[in-house]
Amino acid sequence: MMMMMMKTEMAAVFVNTLLLLCCCFITSTVSQENVYAAAGEDVTLRLKNKLDSSERLYWKHNGTQIALMKSGRVVIGVDEGLGTDGSLTLRDLKKGSVEVYTSQIFKGGNLEHENTFIVRVLDKVQKPTLVATCEKHTETFKCQVPQAEGLTIAWLQDEKPLKETGPTLTRDPKKLTAESSFKCNVSNHISFEISQPVKKTCPVPDPPATKELFGFDFWTMVGILAGGGGLVLLLIIVTIVLCTRARRRRHNRLKAEGRGELEMAWSNQQ
Template structure:
């Protein structure tokens, strides 16, 4: 028995929900019934339901439905039932009842307005240079909603169409949470609370964003300065080495008692010094223009010294330079006395 009572209770609840009368304001997607009011309890022979913009919605005559729109049906007493109302169902509905010969018995009019469910708004704020703030309640493009503003839990503005509220600098400094509520006659929704703070802004941007930008720029500038300093130091070092090499070459040439063979084997850079060619000394012999008397010996031929062998850069010490050949004086033969030819 308990199970039967439970099923009967569910049936009655479902029937009550289906038989809910449409009010002036309805939420989109709900089911409701527009009642047909008649003077007697009997069902009239002909019933017409007409929408002010869509025309005929339902026509019943002779015990049959002659015309019906999608999404509606007729109850046993002639009432108009909506399975799920939509925004297109908004408007005025007129019903007419007639006798069998077409005489009008009764006429009535019912108006309903269907609303969408209120969305959840979002609160955004922007700060000005003088420390004031502007709160904005974002509800999209909905125009059928009214707004109410809350400071902490106290309502400060209600039933307004404007989506923005201005706060003074003193109100901003209180660090109170603000929220907004969007509502229409059939639904409402409230946003999350937002604490307004304009002290974290720098040049109109978030404080930490500006810190990151300035930090990155400073690091890049410091890196550029370091690169320039390193390049300048290397250039100065190369210039000093070049000057040392030139000074070493100059001192080696000006030092008395030193010739090309006694020069440094390596330069300041660690590279072998190039050999200096030596000038050949002339033999201490009479010039060919003025030969000594009584001598017919031909003049000695002077041989040029061969060029030094090429230096190998890979060797640590260059080969020794060749020394000039020391000529020994030979014992001259006694020349025969000059005899004139007869």
């Protein structure tokens, strides 16, 4: 009798050990993700794994069971938006709410897959207004939008994206053309809107007044006169040289003629 009891206890220990070993080798997948949805609209939460007819599916909302699918049939949850593929559709979501939905798939008595969806309900972005002002010789663009939280603001210049972000953009008006245009792009996780294009408002400075001489640009006339003055000076120098050479030739000729007359006079006296 004692031997039989010992064998029975040993068999029970063996079975328990075997069950523990089996449990160690049974693994389940667990995941979590953020889902963003627009207020007043529907969103569908889809399973990460295909549901087998031999598996049971449970959906929980903030820890409370709301749906059950068993043997491929929806047992609980038709009114909760449970589809035949196990997906759960949420309807008429409320602005600003954060809800937690969890799907659990069991096979036999074991949890196979568990997926947690953190659903965040947001408002769609409204169209921003872009305002340009000229402040202390700086062009300032301000992107104005009613929502203030959870937004990303990007900028475009002449339809090309800029690296700057944030509600304010500044530029040197001297580096902008009259046709330069700017836009701001406001977005969140579910939508985006782009403002109407706006151009700079800083006035273009008047060009410096030009001096005139004889009805023409001052410096142009200075250049012309400077060039003309050089030509006149050259003519004067050439004239002086020519006159000097002519005078020298005349002097030499007169000197030669005087010497000839003197020689003739001496000859006659002799």
